[in-house]
Amino acid sequence: MDHRYDIARRAAGGGGGSGNSSPGLGAQSRRRKVPPRPADFKLQIIIIGARGVGKTSLMERFTDDTFCEACKSTVGVDFKIKTVELRGKKIRLQIWDTAGQERFNSITSAYYRGAKGIVIVYDITKQETFDDLAKWMKMIDKYASEDAELLLVGNKLDCESDRVISKQQGERFASRISGMRFCESSAKDNFNVDEIFLKLVDDIISKMPLEMTNKELSNSVLSLQPEPDVPPELPPPRMRCC
Numbered sequence: 001m002d003h004r005y006d007i008a009r010r011a012a013g014g015g016g017g018s019g020n021s022s023p024g025l026g027a028q029s030r031r032r033k034v035p036p037r038p039a040d041f042k043l044q045i046i047i048i049g050a051r052g053v054g055k056t057s058l059m060e061r062f063t064d065d066t067f068c069e070a071c072k073s074t075v076g077v078d079f080k081i082k083t084v085e086l087r088g089k090k091i092r093l094q095i096w097d098t099a100g101q102e103r104f105n106s107i108t109s110a111y112y113r114g115a116k117g118i119v120i121v122y123d124i125t126k127q128e129t130f131d132d133l134a135k136w137m138k139m140i141d142k143y144a145s146e147d148a149e150l151l152l153v154g155n156k157l158d159c160e161s162d163r164v165i166s167k168q169q170g171e172r173f174a175s176r177i178s179g180m181r182f183c184e185s186s187a188k189d190n191f192n193v194d195e196i197f198l199k200l201v202d203d204i205i206s207k208m209p210l211e212m213t214n215k216e217l218s219n220s221v222l223s224l225q226p227e228p229d230v231p232p233e234l235p236p237p238r239m240r241c242c
């Protein structure tokens with residue numbers, strides 16, 4: 001793990017309150033929690049890729065440090081929030097997990113536009129999930145913002161003995177697309193998971209104009225708004241449970 005990346009714990013209560021309370025205040029006041037410092041801005045990241053490659057597992061490993069062996073397939077979209085600190089900024093990440101099944105493409109495509117970062121996942125043990133990458137790239141070309149950062153991820157690295165896609169193949173694919181990064185991960189073994197998201201966020205903020213990272217962003221697409229920002233024509237995302 002690269003220690004430049006410092007994941008902020010969402011400090012609900014910030015130390016339990018008792019250490020910050022005046023002794024003369026009543027029980028009600030002693031219980032009052034210190035509000036966490038608000039995030040400086042918000043970023044949306046979307047995870048795409050074929051069915052069963054581990055999109056939900058990567059998201060849940062990153063946000064909750066959990067792994068589900070037998071997850072249900074995502075229907076439409078799901079999301080999770082995580083706040084991180086990078087380059088002295090507190091960033092609220094809204095991570096959108098999309099269904100890999102083709103029949104949901106018309107729903108999931110609506111979430112591409114607002115994403116500043118896109119994680120494209122394949123399964124290193126399944127050839128067809130790698131072959132599908134061209135299709136996902138077409139979706140990106142059609143629906144995503146041109147300046148979105150792209151990261152290709154070969155997941156299920158713990159299944160090395162079943163590997164059919166070499167690391168070089170993944171690297172080669174990514175090298176053909178301008179600015180696309182590549183890495184392999186295991187949501188199961190928690191390998192490279194934080195790195196995927198934090199590197200992507202670091203890339204995004206390093207390319208943002210300084211004034212956007214420095215001051216209030218009330219008029220920008222990155223401004224803090226009530227969550228989630230569901231495209232207006234869509235129903236709210238399904239809250240998935242394993």
Ligand SMILES: Nc1nc2c(ncn2[C@@H]2O[C@H](COP(=O)(O)OP(=O)(O)OP(=O)(O)O)[C@@H](O)[C@H]2O)c(=O)[nH]1
Nearest residue numbers: 052053054055056057069073074100156186187188
């Ligand atoms: N061995 C191994 N299994 C994994 C890993 N990541 C996910 N899985 C398993 O792969 C299956 C599918 O994982 P999901 O996270 O639901 O995949 P998904 O891409 O979100 O699937 P859809 O929602 O159908 O698009 C589950 O049984 C997971 O437990 C991994 O890193 N290693």
